[in-house]
Amino acid sequence: MDRIVECVPNFSEGRRRATIERIVAAIESVAGALVLDVHADADHNRSVVxxxxxxxxxxxxxxxxxxxxKxxxxxxxxxxxxxxIGATDVVPFVPLxxxxxxxCVRLAHEAGARIWDELAIPVYFYERAALRADRTNLEDVRRGGFEKLRELVRSDEKRAPDIGEAKLHETAGACIVGARPILIAFNVHLRTDDPQVAARIARAVRGRxxxxxxxxxxxxxxxxxGMAQVSMNLTNYERTTLHHAFEAVRREAERYGVAIAGSEVVGLVPQAALDEAAAYWLRLETTPSAAVLEKRLAAALRERDSMASGPKPLATLVETLREQLRELSSEKALTAREALEELDAVSAQLAATVRQARFERARGVEREAALKSSANLLLESIRLAVQALATTEIAVEELLDAKQALLALRAADIAQVAFALASVARSGVLQNAAHLDDEETAEEYRARANELFSQARETAARITEMSQLDRS
Structure with missing residues (x-):
């Protein structure tokens, strides 16, 4: 799949296996839907798919x-x-x-409309899909649970659903549909059966x-x-990490003389979250993922395969253009050949950027420095692409003047490749800038990348217009 959405519906059933299996089968009956994990908990009487x-x-x-x-x-x-509050309690859509x-917000609203129209289950929207500010947080929507909400919804307009009648479905309740970033559900088990201790620890560690x-x-x-549990959701696992949450619970538990029995992840967790935890506990001086044999092998195999198959269209295009240009003895072909050389420089620069970033990660270069180094190399790639486009524009003009229309069209193909490479490099700069702590430098990178990319887009558009006008 080139485009992937994660969906993590929570169902109010964690004890009857046959029921859970039928729900999973319903999901898998749709072409393209892949169930990755099912977590059922009898105490919570809840399943997360x-x-x-x-x-x-x-x-x-x-x-x-x-x-x-239902x-x-x-x-x-x-x-x-x-x-x-519902048989299907929450249905979040997550961009992957x-x-x-x-x-994903549009998908959530579409799903909510269908749930009411086809199933007569009222719907509340939360997180990024919320239609009201007071419904952004899931706990605010769900406050009181099914039993209280089915009474309040009839008399309190503030508790009315976003879609559907002001009345819960008799057996299925209501459904809360949303769009959100990746969330980690993480539970820590305590060596005590006192729920009050767990509740006090939860109050001490949670953000609100x-x-x-x-x-x-x-x-x-x-x-x-026979033990208590602190059940947690990490809504931004990069800012509040797994080890932050675990350590906070452990420290609070020590105040009550309670030890940690263990922990569990509900559903799936990004590899980066586990890498951060490993780095913390092991005091690693290098990036954990760079030391994982399976990851390094998979990356090497992907790179080998992409080099074997991915760049062929570009390589074929460049070689075809070279052959056609060689056959033309006119000096008008010289500029087009120069454009090809500059296009090669852009490709080489991008490849060098990838290698440099990989090398810096492998040797544990400080994160901020590595991001800036990569951004600078990517900016140079965009600059080279702009240069290749400028040379190509001159080449197309000269070839058209020389009545070499077909060759001019082939040279114009260079512009499309150069522009695509500029787009890739710009995306890399913006991604690096988004992760920089130095916001002032990040803004400089964004501004420079956008400025260069704008030049590339304008030149590519002029070349396309010239070639199309000639054909007409």
Whole structure:
């Protein structure tokens, strides 16, 4: 899949395996939907299903899952530790690959409309898809749970759903649909069966009560395990990391003379989050991912395969152009040949940038310095692309003057390649700038990259216009 959306619906059922399997089957019945993980918890009586799909089919898979849950789950008979207002309690859409947050917001709104229109389940929108500021936080939407909300929704306009009647579905309740970044659900188990200790620890570590900013937490007692649990959501795992959350719970637990029994991740977790935790606990002086054999091997194989297959169209294009230019003895072909040489320089610069970035990561160069080094190399790539485009523009003009229209069209192809390379390099600069702590320098990089890219786009547009006018 070139474009991937992650969807992580939570269902109010964690004990009946057959029910969970039927919901999973409903998701998998949609072409392109892949279920990656199913986490069922009997104490919470809740299941978290993680699946991915292209944006074209992810809503269909989500709606089928909600429909299945409506058929199989009756909230009037449901009990469990976790707060909930629906048989399908939450349905978040998360951008993973080549999909924007804005697109996920549209997908969430589309899913919400279908859930009401087709299933008569009222819908609330949260996080980035929220239609009201007071519904951004999930806990604000879900406050009171199914039992209280089904009464309040009839009398309190502030609790009315975003889509649907001011009345919860009799058995399926309501559904909370949203769009959000990647979230990590992380639980720490305590060597005590006192839920009050877990609750006090949760209050101490969570952001809304003065703890870690991007951390949400609740305390429970797990009857099946005979111990208490601090259940947490890390809403920005890069700012509040797994080890930050674990250490905060551990320190608070020590105040009550309670030891940590273990921890668990609910659903899936980005590799970067585990790398950060490994670096912290092991006091690594190099980037953890750079030391992983399997990762290095996979990267090397991908690079080998891309070199074997990916650049062929570019290499073929350049060689074809060279052959045609060699056949033309006119001096008018000289500038086009120069453009090809400059295009080669752009490609070589981009390849060098990738190698340099990989080398700096491998030898543990300080993060900020590595980002700046890569950004500077990428800016040089854009500058070279602009130079190649300027030379190509002159070449196309001269070839058209020499009545070499076909050759001018072939030379114009150089512009499209150079512009594509400039676009790739600009994206790299913007990505590096987004991760810099030095915002002033980051803004300088963004401004320079956008300025150069604008020049590249304008020149490429002029070349395209010239070649099209000649054909007409």
């Amino acid at each position: 993680t699946f991915v799909a292209p944006p074209e089919t992810v809503v269909e898979a989500a709606v089928r899952a909600v429909a299945c849950a 058929e199989l789950i009756d909230l009037r008979e449901h009990t469990g530790l976790h707060p909930r 690959r080549n999909v924007s947050m804005e697109e 009560d003065g703890g870690l900013r991007f951390l949400k937490a609740l305390g429970f007692k797990l009857e099946t395990r």
